[in-house]
Amino acid sequence: MKILRTRLEVSNAMRLERSKNKTIGLVPTMGALHNGHLRIIEKSKLYSDITVATIYVNPTQFNNSSDLDNYPRPWQTDLRLLEVSGVDYVFLPTDGEMYPQKVELKFDFGHLETILEGKFRPGHFNGVGIIVSKLFNIIQPDHSYFGQKDLQQLAVIRRLVKDLSYNIELIKVPTIREQSGLAMSSRNVRLNEEERRTASILYTCLTYAKDELLKGQDWLVVKEKVTAIFMKEPLSNLEYFELVKSDTLEMTSDLQVEGLAICTAAYIGDVRLIDNMIIN
Numbered sequence: 530m531k532i533l534r535t536r537l538e539v540s541n542a543m544r545l546e547r548s549k550n551k552t553i554g555l556v557p558t559m560g561a562l563h564n565g566h567l568r569i570i571e572k573s574k575l576y577s578d579i580t581v582a583t584i585y586v587n588p589t590q591f592n593n594s595s596d597l598d599n600y601p602r603p604w605q606t607d608l609r610l611l612e613v614s615g616v617d618y619v620f621l622p623t624d625g626e627m628y629p630q631k632v633e634l635k636f637d638f639g640h641l642e643t644i645l646e647g648k649f650r651p652g653h654f655n656g657v658g659i660i661v662s663k664l665f666n667i668i669q670p671d672h673s674y675f676g677q678k679d680l681q682q683l684a685v686i687r688r689l690v691k692d693l694s695y696n697i698e699l700i701k702v703p704t705i706r707e708q709s710g711l712a713m714s715s716r717n718v719r720l721n722e723e724e725r726r727t728a729s730i731l732y733t734c735l736t737y738a739k740d741e742l743l744k745g746q747d748w749l750v751v752k753e754k755v756t757a758i759f760m761k762e763p764l765s766n767l768e769y770f771e772l773v774k775s776d777t778l779e780m781t782s783d784l785q786v787e788g789l790a791i792c793t794a795a796y797i798g799d800v801r802l803i804d805n806m807i808i809n
């Protein structure tokens with residue numbers, strides 16, 4: 530595994546691989562790697578000839594400075610995990626390398642900016658759009674891999690690829706969970722034991738709601754019951770629990786729509802977690 534720290538090192542390495550007719554798979558991450566990331570890398574290794582993982586905690590996508598300060602950064606462990614998982618290259622840039630100057634560019638992702646994560650994390654998707662475009666431009670991958678856990682992020686990036694005519698195939702990897710159902714997430718390391726037990730409430734409510742909807746229960750009734758479950762749990766604070774179209778993320782309450790998902794975000798203690806579940 531080669532560690533690349535500058536844009537120049539990346540473009541030289543990628544030029545070499547392309548001259549050998551290798552396809553390039555990009556796995557963007559913010560580090561603090563877990564089995565969700567490792568599953569994405571496995572998928573890339575199966576489908577792309579060369580796998581490039583990136584580790585960069587992108588400041589422009591954080592709408593909350595204490596979230597940025599507290600984001601875990603166990604780089605040495607991450608590098609060991611990447612080495613063992615057989616990644617070919619890891620790009621580990623500094624802030625100066627990614628942002629040699631302040632970016633004032635603004636994306637407009639339409640309704641995706643005003644609902645769910647877009648609504649609760651103002652500016653977040655603009656920052657994601659900026660960093661993902663930069664990574665696409667620097668690495669120029671054939672394929673890029675993203676987790677289903679960040680379903681709205683995937684919809685944003687799908688739009689970015691279309692709107693900016695990137696010739697990149699996006700590949701979605703299903704959510705990997707702990708035994709309790711809790712979706713693996715780098716922020717889980719900030720949960721204490723009691724919070725970690727409580728955090729499975731997201732998965733429990735998603736599966737409960739899915740079962741109820743599949744039995745034909747009305748969405749608004751289900752949502753009210755789930756809200757009541759969260760209200761009874763003092764360590765939790767529900768931000769949203771919404772039924773959406775899984776490709777565009779538009780909100781709906783129409784169970785006849787094909788391709789539905791439920792998306793949720795909640796604080797457990799002071800850690801904000803997100804999750805989602807495909808319904809049909």
Ligand SMILES: Nc1ncnc2c1ncn2[C@@H]1O[C@H](COP(=O)(O)OP(=O)(O)OP(=O)(O)O)[C@@H](O)[C@H]1O
Nearest residue numbers: 558559560565675676678679704705713714715716
């Ligand atoms: N449990 C998971 N299963 C599958 N993919 C995941 C999972 N968790 C994260 N990913 C994906 O890994 C990629 C990198 O995500 P990131 O480094 O932000 O990790 P994270 O666990 O989502 O961290 P956090 O949610 O705390 O920011 C993204 O495409 C994300 O969707």
Ligand SMILES: CC(C)(CO)[C@@H](O)C(=O)[O-]
Nearest residue numbers: 557558559587657660679
């Ligand atoms: C795609 C990403 C690496 C961009 O910083 C981040 O949003 C993430 O880890 O999901």
Ligand code: BAL
Nearest residue numbers: 559590591653679682
């Ligand atoms: N995994 C999503 C990145 C973020 O929460 O900022």
